[in-house]
Amino acid sequence: MPQASTISVLVVDDQLTMRALIRNALQQIGFKDIREAPDGEEALKNLLAKPANLVISDFNMPKMDGLALLRAVRSHPPIRQTAFVMLTGRADRELVQRAVQFGVNNYCVKPFTVQGLREKIEQVFGPLT
């Protein structure tokens, strides 16, 4: 059983409030190593400089959206294995299908609950302690 505290997470969202809320939810789950980026471009730079185990990314963002970030992550060998959970505003079938094509590990519909986010992450990593 993986320990949440040993999993490093990069939270990507253009809204400061949403990043803070996701960080807060992750901390409640037990994550400790949490970093943030305001858009896909910054996130990619961040990951290439220091890989993370998990990316939790919004879809709608300036410069590089969540889907473009996912594609970029999967095309860079050093970080291509990074677990990737997409946050979507609604259950957008087309977006989710495209994300699946590009190798997303899971997705979570906003507004999420802490338990809902935990379940989505556990579907990727297994039960967290």
Next chain:
Amino acid sequence: MMQFSHNDDPERAIKVHVTQGESHVTTDPQVVMTTVLGSCIAACIRDPQAGVGGMNHFLLPDSGDGRTGGDAVRYGAYAMEVLINDLLKKGARRERMEAKIFGGAKLFDGLSDVGASNAAFAERFLRDEGIPIVSSSTGGVSARRVEFWPTSGRVRQRLVAVDNAPQDVRRPTPAPMPAAASGDVDLF
């Protein structure tokens, strides 16, 4: 003689009523967005340069002690995000956005002032996101009837006595916050 621009002409105005849980964005200068607020909040945000604006209408679930809990704030942040994202899609730029906020009244004496919590949330959200609040009317003990012209930014507000407010304004219940799994696309 008073002159009216065409969007003041009630014959030509297109009224869009925004109810709780909804968000609407337009570039059409003929559109007037209307809503009636009790303890709910409506944020009216626009980009004057792009000529696009919109309104949302939300009520944070009350944690029961007068403050709003984590899930409530996530719900509110989502309501704001939907409006902002729809504005961005129609050509708005975040750095040019300006906001007006309305609502958050305390219509009844009670243990908690959910209206104040809602107003505080909206103010903090906009401040944190760097979107200036150019005018606001929040709090008080009256319901509000608000009309917003999204492309010009004009707002007309009328206070409504509680007894004359629609039933859903007098006794609002927050739109249910969807569970994370609800509405999922079944792909995994």
